[in-house]
Amino acid sequence: MDMSPQEYQAYIKQKSPRSPIVKDTALAFLIGGAICVLGQLILDGYRSLGLDKTDAGTATSVTLIFLAALTTGLNLYNSLARFAGAGTLVPITGFANSVVSPAIDFKAEGIITGMAAKMFVIAGPVIVFGTLATAVAAWLTMKMPRWYLAALPPILVNLLVLPPIWAWTYVGAVNGAFWANWAWNCLTFAIGEAVVCYVLGTLLLNALPRIPYFRPILRAQVKG
Numbered sequence: 012m013d014m015s016p017q018e019y020q021a022y023i024k025q026k027s028p029r030s031p032i033v034k035d036t037a038l039a040f041l042i043g044g045a046i047c048v049l050g051q052l053i054l055d056g057y058r059s060l061g062l063d064k065t066d067a068g069t070a071t072s073v074t075l076i077f078l079a080a081l082t083t084g085l086n087l088y089n090s091l092a093r094f095a096g097a098g099t100l101v102p103i104t105g106f107a108n109s110v111v112s113p114a115i116d117f118k119a120e121g122i123i124t125g126m127a128a129k130m131f132v133i134a135g136p137v138i139v140f141g142t143l144a145t146a147v148a149a150w151l152t153m154k155m156p157r158w159y160l161a162a163l164p165p166i167l168v169n170l171l172v173l174p175p176i177w178a179w180t181y182v183g184a185v186n187g188a189f190w191a192n193w194a195w196n197c198l199t200f201a202i203g204e205a206v207v208c209y210v211l212g213t214l215l216l217n218a219l220p221r222i223p224y225f226r227p228i229l230r231a232q233v234k235g
Contacts, residue, residue, distance in 0.1 A: 038096060038098060039098035041095075041098065042095035043095070046075075075107070076104075080107045080110075083111040088104075089112070110130055114130045136176060140176065144168045144171075147164075148164040148167075150164075162204075165208070166208060169200070175193055177196045178196055
């Protein structure tokens with residue numbers, strides 16, 4: 012039976028098991044937060060060894076990249092990703108995984124045409140578009156006159172950049188299925204980003220100064 016691309020996508024969607032959104036979201040939040048907490052603990056450890064803020068941040072990034080690459084090579088990170096989903100896409104660790112995974116998958120094709128050529132198949136667009144989007148969003152954030160407007164630039168800029176990339180990755184062509192996927196990505200991304208930035212962000216903004224452990228850290232950040 013011949014099917015059009017749109018019919019095929021509808022058939023796949025119909026037969027695919029429905030994802031438990033609430034459970035997946037909770038796991039992504041918890042695992043992603045745990046990775047960030049690990050990064051903060053590593054940062055505090057380097058600061059306690061006498062490194063200044065800049066050097067400690069660099070050492071923390073290198074450590075997280077090494078740990079993500081090592082666990083990817085041992086097939087541990089991918090097992091965690093199957094359980095935690097988007098929570099493992101935390102910047103740096105997820106980026107390291109996206110570089111190492113293709114290198115492992117295509118190593119049979121040779122060092123040059125396999126590993127080297129395919130290493131940045133996934134990470135390449137992230138470097139180009141992600142870095143540009145982050146730079147633009149950061150510049151616009153600095154121009155915001157009120158604190159509650161500071162989250163708008165990251166939401167809007169990433170809304171323009173990320174959903175089309177996701178839609179293209181899923182569909183692979185510009186057609187009706189692409190635009191439907193793009194619209195759905197825009198909707199879910201905007202809601203998710205707004206909830207994270209304004210609801211959870213506001214809660215953290217008010218809660219962290221009340222916790223004694225974070226007070227000296229926040230004061231140091233303000234002075235820095």
